[in-house]
Amino acid sequence: MKVDWPQYKELLRPHRAAMIEASLAVMGVAVLNLAILWLFRYFFDHVLVRHDMTALWRIIWAALALFALHSLLSVRQYVLLARVGQRLVTGFRLRVVEHLTHLSLDFFVKRRTGELLSRVASDVGTIQNLVTTVPVNLAKQAVTLVGAMGLLLYMNWRLCLMILAIVPLVVLVARLFGRRLKALSTETQDHMAESTTITEELISGIKLVKSFLMERHEVDRLAANLDRTDAVALRRARLMGVFVPVITLVTLVGALGVLWFGGVQVIGGAMTPGDLVAFLLYGGILMGPFSTMARVFTQVKEAQGAMQRVMEILNERPTVVDPPHAAPLAPVRGRVDVHGITFSYEPGRPVVKDVALTAEPGQVVALVGPSGGGKSTLVHLLHRFYDPDSGWIALDGRDLKTIKLADLYAQMALVPQETILFGGTVGENIRFGRHGASAESVTAAADAAHAHGFIQALPKGYDTVVGEKGVRLSGGQRQRIAIARAILKDPRILILDEATSALDNESEVLVQDALDRLMRGRTTFVVAHRLSTVQRADQILVLDRGQIVERGTHDELLSNRGLYHRLSVAASAGAGLIP
Secondary structure: OOOOOHHHHHHHHHHHHHHHHHHHHHHHHHHHHHHHHHHHHHHHHHHHHOOOHHHHHHHHHHHHHHHHHHHHHHHHHHHHHHHHHHHHHHHHHHHHHHHHHHOOHHHHHOOOHHHHHHHHHHHHHHHHHHHHHHHHHHHHHHHHHHHHHHHHHHHOHHHHHHHHOOHHHHHHHHHHHHHHHHHHHHHHHHHHHHHHHHHHHHHHOHHHHHHOOOHHHHHHHHHHHHHHHHHHHHHHHHHHHHHHHHHHHHHHHHHHHHHHHHHHHHHOOOOOHHHHHHHHHHHHHHHHHHHHHHHHHHHHHHHHHHHHHHHHHHOOOOOOOOOOOOOOOOOOOOOEEEEEEEEEEEOOEEEEEEEEEEEOOOOEEEEEOOOOOOHHHHHHHHOOOOOOOEEEEEEOOEEHHHOOHHHHHHOEEEEOOOOOOOOOEHHHHHOOOOOOOOHHHHHHHHHHOOOHHHHHOOOOHHHOEOOHHHOOOOHHHHHHHHHHHHHHHOOOEEEEEOOOOOOOHHHHHHHHHHHHHHHOOOEEEEEOOEHHHHHOOOEEEEEEOOEEEEEEOHHHHHHHOOHHHHHHHHHHHOOOEOO
16 A cells, blocks of 8 residues: 555645754754764874874864754754644544544444544554654755765775665665564554454443443453454564564674774775774764664554554545535425335345335324334434435425535434433533523523423532533433423424433423423424324324334324234333333
């Protein structure tokens, strides 16, 4: 895979000036390193050999000046790189997360949360380190390479050629080890993502884990994956353990060859001792760029795996998209027409088959049927979380595919079966219905949902932090906050996906009154298991295996003595729940 950094190039653009300044600073450091080493040549020939005291003081003052400038440039490039790196990784993570928010629901159904978190956190960090540090370091090494090479050729071109002879060996070793290092690094990242996923599932499902006494099982599952991660990491460490000594050996052989040939030159009078010392120092510093290139080659191979995993997300495109040049949505009355829609999550296995219905403005349409009959999938299609494979859905006669998603969702409110609350305050969770709503509007919505009383009893009222996913509240309390959120949004189309299923009888009485007022004048689709909710619907659709097998009012369907009749009889004999 070729490394491609289109997203990073865009994010780097605002920081080009800082990156150029950092590169110039580090190149200045490289020039100063070369100048400092030249002082050693001068020191050997003029101080140690000729005993020149004036030359000694010149060297001391020159060294102090060079080191002071060296320190200033080093600090500057370090600060610049740290600032750019932090801003870059923050910007790229936000870019990935923002892209995730634009993807359709089917993407998240196929992915696990922990895996996505690993890509956003760990993989982006790996790429950021490479992109910010490598270009600047390469600039430094380029100056070092050119400068040292020029000085070596100036002093003794034969010795210089001896050093250059080992360069192909260094490149060959790097290429041989690089391919395997990339594969092992990618495998390590995959195992780390799996560990993150297991940990996230353990924490989010801790109540279920404890209830089923599965603590040991889940910890063992994580331990087994960490063992696999350790095994791959050890294989990579062993490979690096061979790679570094091989590079060192090649370098040492070159250094010994230079030392032998240079010693012969000094004994024969062709070189001064200072020339040989300077040559050895420059030869050593010349190996720095080649070693850095080998290390960068390894880093690039490691980062390729991370980049590939992140680009898999950034290359994803939503399957549900806005239509081009869509006209604004006119004020909505709330008529919904469904024309023969069929939908499947997997090819050849339709979940909804040839469904057709009409909901007049203000009507309440109940969807009932056995579990797995396609009820929740149908409301997801009505909300345009998915597009049907065939057929179409219209709002006030306009195909949903011709309406911008933002315009459509502004007219809809969803109260799902599994109430989702975020880790902010109660008031912030209710304001999800209308961002920036006044405190009075929030209180009115909560009061209409019969939530105001228990909210006031919380330690900080509406400013109480609910905890992750609302764990500090009961199921009924979380559901009433979700209903208050929908009330605050004031939608024309209301979708209740078994919204009262989590409520006890006392909470249901409180909430049902709020729902009745909320549904009045709004087109409402209700997926319900409670017989009391179904009985008041204007029309009831009975779904079985993805098809509407019965439709009508409660009394009409009872008189048909079909599937709905059997479900109602079972509900009457039980707890009022349609099985």
